[in-house]
Amino acid sequence: xxxxxxxxxxxxxxxxxxxxxxxxxxxxxxxxxxxxxxxxxxxxxxxxxxxxxxxxxxxxxxxxxxxxxxxxxxxxxxxxxxxxxxxxxxxxxxxxxxxxxxxxxxxxxxxxxxxxxxxxxxxxxxxxxxxxxxxxxxxxxxxxxxxxxxxxxxxxxxxxxxxxxxxxxxxxxxxxxxxxxxxxxxxxxxxxxxxxxxxxxxxxxxxxxxxxxxxxxxxxxxxxxxxxxx
Numbered sequence: 001x002x003x004x005x006x007x008x009x010x011x012x013x014x015x016x017x018x019x020x021x022x023x024x025x026x027x028x029x030x031x032x033x034x035x036x037x038x039x040x041x042x043x044x045x046x047x048x049x050x051x052x053x054x055x056x057x058x059x060x061x062x063x064x065x066x067x068x069x070x071x072x073x074x075x076x077x078x079x080x081x082x083x084x085x086x087x088x089x090x091x092x093x094x095x096x097x098x099x100x101x102x103x104x105x106x107x108x109x110x111x112x113x114x115x116x117x118x119x120x121x122x123x124x125x126x127x128x129x130x131x132x133x134x135x136x137x138x139x140x141x142x143x144x145x146x147x148x149x150x151x152x153x154x155x156x157x158x159x160x161x162x163x164x165x166x167x168x169x170x171x172x173x174x175x176x177x178x179x180x181x182x183x184x185x186x187x188x189x190x191x192x193x194x195x196x197x198x199x200x201x202x203x204x205x206x207x208x209x210x211x212x213x214x215x216x217x218x219x220x221x222x223x224x225x226x227x228x229x230x
Contacts, residue, residue: 013074023077027084031059035092035106052092052106059085107156114152117165117173118200121215135176138162145180146200147173148228164228172223174200184221194220 008014034055063081066073096103112120113134137160143149148170151163165171174195175181184197188205195202196212197219203212211218 009074011074011076013072013077015074015077020077020080023080024084027059027063027081028088031055031085031088034058051108056085056089110156111154112151113154113160114146114149114162114200116151117147117149117171118214119146119198121199134160135181138176142228142230144177144226144228145173145175145224146195147171147202147223147225149173167227170225170227172202172225174202175221175224180224181221184219186218186220188220193223195223197221 012019035052060082063078063085066078092106096106114120138149138152141162143162148164149162150165153161155161172193172195174197181197186209188194188207188210191206192204193202194205196215196217198217199212199215201212201214202223205220209218210220212220
């Protein structure tokens with residue numbers, strides 16, 4: 001029968017001191033795995049926090065939780081995990097401060113999603129952000145159509161920041177309200193100003209089918225020019 005406060009068991013779980021070398025290796029390995037895995041999931045999976053900050057929180061939370069109630073997890077290995085994570089944190093921070101490309105890999109960088117009322121297609125493709133999800137973000141900021149938006153940026157935290165045109169500068173744009181956007185079609189019903197549903201480019205069209213002059217996509221919806229109500 002085990003006795004309480006058997007210090008060899010409490011501190012090292014009756015393991016040899018050399019086991020701490022394995023703890024260091026395991027901690028460093030899992031830190032890197034967590035960092036790379038969360039980086040691959042994209043910024044939207046870790047909103048408000050950078051990928052790097054999320055790795056720190058997960059790693060420290062896991063290290064702190066197990067030794068609290070598992071008797072077969074020694075305290076000294078758990079403390080060693082903390083020390084390794086802190087050391088890795090300082091190392092990564094130091095390298096990021098010295099190397100701009102490494103910093104962008106760890107923290108990410110701000111991407112332009114809308115420029116002058118149209119999608120910045122090259123940036124939009126890079127990010128794991130669906131069009132419907134992005135439209136939801138804009139509608140929550142009282143946006144009816146892209147012609148109200150001068151620029152929109154996906155920040156490193158996963159937040160979308162939006163800069164608007166003044167009322168007198170608002171231009172016709174791609175409607176993002178569901179009942180308008182649902183009217184999209186490859187067949188233009190009558191002559192008028194239409195917006196490409198893929199890139200947001202607007203152009204005058206006659207009845208029939210047409211390809212977008214910017215992205216060569218064939219789907220259109222009538223452009224609108226309402227003012228933003230806040």
